[in-house]
Amino acid sequence: MITRYADRSSPVARVGRACVLLGLTLLASCRAQEPARRGQEPAEAEVAIGAVTDELLRQGHRAQPATWPTYGGDWAQTRYSPLAEIRRETVHRLRPAWIAQTGIVGSFESTPLVLGREMYITTPAEQGVQRILRLDSTTGEVAWQVELAGKAQSATAATEDDHLPTHFGPNRGVALYGDRVYLGTLNGTLLALDRKSGKQLFEVQTLSPRLTGAPLAANGRVIQGLSWIDRGAVQAFDAETGALIWTWYTIPSPDDGGWWGDWVETLPGRPAISLDRNIAEEKANRRRLADGWKTGGASAPMTPTFDAATGLVYVSTGGPDPTAFPPPAEPHPGDMRWTNSVCALRLEDGSEAWCYQFLPHDIWGASGPTPPILFPLQHEGRSLDVVGKLTGMGNLYVLARDTGEHVSMSDNYIPLDETRGGPSGVNLFRGGMAGTLWSPGAYSFDTGLVYSANQYVPGYFQPRREARGAGQFGNVAAVDPSTGRVVWQQRTDRPQAGGVLATAGGLVFSGRTSGWLDAYDAATGKRMWSFRVGAGCNSAPMTYRVNGRQYVALSCGGHGTLDPQGGDTVIAFTLAPPPD
Structure with a gap:
């Protein structure tokens, strides 16, 4: 059952039929908005989006603000918006436009996708039930919903033998392609649904027992990173038939070069930090544990990134399985x-074209599979096309997009503690959750900065003892990728688990696990606006413009580990009318 609350105020004046086609199907009426400002395109028509094309996904929201067609807004996963109706000077007028409650309370991490008035959202799983919904992006009304009963392992049903934590049942969203919606379910299947009706078109089993990340759709393929799997993998399926095209394993077999690597002794990009390894002992263990690659972990749970120019898919991997x-x-x-x-x-x-490992021989649990971001960079007099990777160690690596060559590494935006655990236990300032884990970052084409939402969860490391920690907090940070300098940090009361959105309005949006949505000045980090949603906001915000109004939307439902404030809310904000 869906409960919906809508704001029916602030009508937008209708002023004729000055409409822009942009490859979309026009309806009869168009609406106007206030004059275009920096970063904004002219007001678009009220539109019904046709088939989702590769070109729409490549350019994404930046070229067509009436859409947010893929998890990161575009194939490059910049999470940047050219919209500026909501900006520093007007954000104080931001109010809820509508609120929809899905009825499934859990770790709600799905980023809504929007095509004009169509919004697609997935819920977490509770008691074996997961839902996918199509809403009206301007009112929150439900066009259709599909209940995936039997396709979602209950978040409370996992046992110790399953090696699955009992709190874990999130899903981060869908992919849109053609007239279809693609979804990875929490029992490890990839579904294709009809966009208009929600009717199931195919279902295929992946190698994974459960899927949490949104798929990537590109060039007739649907790419799905696999979660909770002994040996991490990424699989590509035919978008029309669901046929498996290829599988790539994150842990190479001995025939493919092996998992042992180069036995590096210092942190890549930071040679002053020793990994404190006993290489001789490790090599002895390699011989004894020759089959470790079969169960080595390195899942790839988050949405991959795609570059049409190179034809490369960029995948982030997690940590090893102890x-x-x-x-x-x-x-x-x-x-x-x-x-x-x-x-x-x-x-x-x-x-495989190339791989770059940020943290070899990880003994800290510093997994951070947040999606890579593609952006242009001026660095030491060179114009580069780069891929940026925010890490669980709390820094930004920048690599050449075509070769993987190391370009730069930022300063840390969370404290980095090199302490190792011991038999008597030790407090670490980087516990099991810190840095940028799964929260997607953003790149602003206005400031040239990369923004991240981060966690700081100290822990107590001791063999066979439950970790404990105190003093947890988070921050939102801005990093200059050309210099590696942390430009600003804004501390938050709880760890940040959702992600960020950067806009041409000079704002960065991010939700808190304590139940607040915040807007920060993109240049200075000053908090400009906050709204208490009530449930932990652990999805990444997104934005779109329909009928001349800009909206900011996200899902909020708490997090089983970081915050007990559960919920089931999808909420969209827009500007209230200015005072008379």
């Missing part, structure tokens, strides 16, 4: 390729 290397082995012998990495794969056949 159960792959039981005592008395030193955990994770070798570099454990390709854990904690970004890898570039050829879309055509899934072959």
Whole structure:
């Protein structure tokens, strides 16, 4: 059952039929808005979006503000909007336009996708039930909903033998392509639904027991990163038939170069930080644990990034699985390729173009598979096309997009503690959750900065003992990728788990796990506006403009680990009329 609250105030004056086609199907009426400002396109018509094309996904929201057609707004995952109706000078007038409640309370991490008045959202799973809904993006009314009963393992049903935490049942959204909606379910299947009706068109089983990330659709393929799998993988399926095209494994077999790597002894990009390794002992363990690559972890749960110019798909991987290397082995012998990495794969056949590992031999649990971001960069007199990767260590790596060559590494935007655990236990300032984990970042074409939402969760590390920590907080940070300097940080009362949105209105939006949505000055980090939603906001905000009004929307439902404030809310904001 859906409960909906809508704001029916602030009508927008209708002023004729000055409409822009932009490859979309026009309806009879058009609406006007206030004059275009910096970063804004002219007001578009009220539109019904036709088939979702590769060109729409490539250019994304930046070229067609009436849409947010893919998880990161475009294939490059910039999460940047050229809209500026909501800006520093007007954000104080931002109010809820509508609120929809899905009836499923859980870790609500789905980013809404929008095509004109169509909004698509997925819920988490509770008691074995998950839903996908199509809403009206201007009112929150439900056009259709599909209940995926039996396709979602209950967040409370997992047992110790399953190796799945009992709180974990999120889903981060869908992919749109042609006239279809694609969804990875929490029982490991990839579904294709008809966009207009919600009718199921195909269902295929992946290698994974559960899928949490939104798929990527590109060039007739649907790319799905796999979650909660012994040996991480990415799979590509035919968008029309669902046929499997290729599978790429994140942990290479011995025949493919092996997981042990180069036995590096310092942190890549920061040679002053030692990884404190006993290489001889690790090599001995490699011989004893020769099959560790089969269960080495390195899941790829988040949406991949795609560059049409190079034909490369960029995948972020998580950390190693400690159960792959039981005592008395030193955990994770070798570099454990390709854990904690970004890898570039050829879309055509899934072959590996290059991989870069940010944290070899991870003993801290510093997994951070947040999506890579593609952007242009001026660096030391050179114009570069780069891929930026925010990490669980709390910094930004910048790499050449075509070769993976290291370009720069930022200062830390959370404290980095190199302490190792010991038999008697030790407090670490980087516990099991810190830095940028799964929260997607954003790049602003106005400021040239990369923005991130981060976690700071100290912990107590001791063998066979539950971690504990105090003093948890988060921050929203801005990093200059050309210099590596942290330009600003704004501390928050709880760890940040949602993500960020940057706009041409000079604003950065991010939700807090404590239940607030905030808008920050993109240049200075000053908090300009806040709204208490009530449930933890752990999805990344997005924006769109329909009928001459800009909206900012996100889902809020709490998080099983970081915050107990559960909810089931999708909420969209727009500007209230200015005072007379």
